[in-house]
Amino acid sequence: MASRRHPEIIVVPDAQSLAETAAKRLLARIGQGRGRAAVCLTGGSSPAGLYRLLASEPYRSSLPWDRVHWFMGDDRFVPADDPLSNIGMARRSFLDRVEMPAGNIHPIATSAGSPEAAARLYEAELKRFYGADRLDPARPLFDLVLMGLGADGHTASLFPHASALDEKERWVMGIENAGLEPFVPRVTLTFPVLASTREMLFLVSGQNKGEVLVRVLSGEDLPASRAHSNGDLVWLVDRAAAVEDHYAT
Ligand code: 6PG
Numbered sequence: 001m002a003s004r005r006h007p008e009i010i011v012v013p014d015a016q017s018l019a020e021t022a023a024k025r026l027l028a029r030i031g032q033g034r035g036r037a038a039v040c041l042t043g044g045s046s047p048a049g050l051y052r053l054l055a056s057e058p059y060r061s062s063l064p065w066d067r068v069h070w071f072m073g074d075d076r077f078v079p080a081d082d083p084l085s086n087i088g089m090a091r092r093s094f095l096d097r098v099e100m101p102a103g104n105i106h107p108i109a110t111s112a113g114s115p116e117a118a119a120r121l122y123e124a125e126l127k128r129f130y131g132a133d134r135l136d137p138a139r140p141l142f143d144l145v146l147m148g149l150g151a152d153g154h155t156a157s158l159f160p161h162a163s164a165l166d167e168k169e170r171w172v173m174g175i176e177n178a179g180l181e182p183f184v185p186r187v188t189l190t191f192p193v194l195a196s197t198r199e200m201l202f203l204v205s206g207q208n209k210g211e212v213l214v215r216v217l218s219g220e221d222l223p224a225s226r227a228h229s230n231g232d233l234v235w236l237v238d239r240a241a242a243v244e245d246h247y248a249t
Contacts, residue, residue: 007233011242015205018238019049022203023059029144029199030068038069040145040194043086046203047146051093065100069129073145074157074188075108077115084182108187115174115185122187123172135196137230142197149204150180153212153222156194157186165223168192191226200229203236210243
């Protein structure tokens with residue numbers, strides 16, 4: 001099993017095969033159980049191909065949509081119909097394009113009075129779904145957590161030098177100042193709750209991520225380097241981002 005220090009790195013030829021590989025892993029993770037499953041989605045552009053795939057065949061008819069719950073690892077504190085909204089992108093790409101119980105989609109309440117208020121509401125929702133206020137490493141909250149990598153090494157909305165990086169108790173936090181565009185307030189899950197998963201899967205695509213990916217995998221203290229998983233930790237990287245030749249091929 002891949003660990004924090006020795007994550008599994010999978011290099012695929014291009015963005016399309018990254019989306020297909022991610023979709024297969026998601027289906028495998030969800031298919032392993034019979035009961036309720038939970039997937040934590042990432043925002044940004046990296047997952048767009050994957051999300052579109054999930055609404056098309058064979059995934060559209062293979063996924064057990066009635067028993068899968070969908071959460072957000074972070075969101076921009078904007079209305080859901082704002083082009084910057086992560087849940088808005090996920091809904092347009094697949095969530096609103098397949099039949100599933102409305103209660104299976106768990107957006108961050110960006111209509112709340114502040115990012116902090118939205119964070120407290122989401123933390124309560126996660127705890128209600130989990131059925132406890134404390135995470136048990138032996139009982140992960142999520143089956144799969146999708147993560148992206150920002151050019152500054154951030155992930156979710158955990159930016160370099162932010163105090164949220166060191167948070168050990170709170171599950172969700174409001175972030176007033178984003179460290180990278182879009183410079184709008186955010187709401188983000190914290191590392192302990194992102195780690196409560198059977199698999200954490202980073203999606204890294206494109207030449208513009210090559211340099212920061214090397215920095216993260218070389219152990220530089222960037223937010224994405226601090227991400228860890230109580231289950232598997234997998235970096236799914238396309239060839240354009242895998243600029244260095246020291247990746248396992
Ligand atoms: C967000 C994401 C963020 C994203 C990275 C990579 O809200 O923006 O959650 O963490 O994953 O910034 O973004 P791209 O995939 O667009 O490069």
